[in-house]
Amino acid sequence: MADPQDRVDKMIHELKEHGFRVTPQRLAVLKILAASHGHPSVEMIFERIKPDFPTTSLATIYKTVNLLKDLREVVELDFSGESNRYDGNKPYPHPHLNCTKCKSIVDADVDGLTELAQHLAKKTGYQILTHRLDFFGICPRCQETQ
Amino acid sequence: MADPQDRVDKMIHELKEHGFRVTPQRLAVLKILAASHGHPSVEMIFERIKPDFPTTSLATIYKTVNLLKDLREVVELDFSGESNRYDGNKPYPHPHLNCTKCKSIVDADVDGLTELAQHLAKKTGYQILTHRLDFFGICPRCQETQ
DNA sequence: TTCTCAAGAAAGAATGATTATCCCTTCACT
């Protein structure tokens, strides 16, 4: 896990670099994303911001998250039928373990993916820009509690 | 690529096995899924069925596809923001190459994924049920035509 | 310090894929 403070600083830098303001709402959002406890959804970020900024609207969170995604400071994990989840701590593709019961998402430790992508690119002629590897199952905690 | 006719037969068998009827509409849908040219979306299946069954509704396609998914005869590739895509030819998890321009999806040739999943399961305590590996980029054809 | 204006935020409407509901039709079995 990268140091959340470093990530916050990097994100602030990128925003300023591209002429975007660092508003209190944005700062609150990117702090949560930089720590990325459990890969939050927009809704989760919204809930955690409410106490500090009760007037912030969901649309603002969406816009901020998408802005950071465009700046490549946040990775989006999209799931149709459920809310998308976001990772601002490791803003590059990496594998995840998804619990289908409690909906938790944790990083999985697998390497060689980048090399594999390069190999595939060479073999198929595709210009590969990103990838995604997800495992779905039941986490140990959910197995205990049935 | 599995023989489409074999897949059709298998799907018909599974439907009957579980007490579901094989209606003309269902047969039309599963024939398309068994061949799975380009991993069609529900909308694409709908368009291809229209000429033969002009009165079929989208809802029927959705219901049939989900029924086959529940029977594990079809794999769903879901994309938030876009339509889900389906593969009834290889109804087990396998990697895909996705072109972000023309939205085509082709099978990628990568193996060792199942073993990797088993290894991860042992290491993390997760009960891994399925997985998904996608590469996103530009296909050779789209690179040519800019 | 005030003024000005573009960027940002808030609120709610709009979008679009998917699912649910309702009702009619069809088929398997008497």
Added chain:
DNA sequence: AGTGAAGGGATAATCATTCTTTCTTGAGAA
């Protein structure tokens, strides 16, 4: 032929996300 459950058609409902409009704010100019 009669009956009851499963399937199909049409449309409404849902829900995450995006768009639109209007209001607010803040940085730099005067």
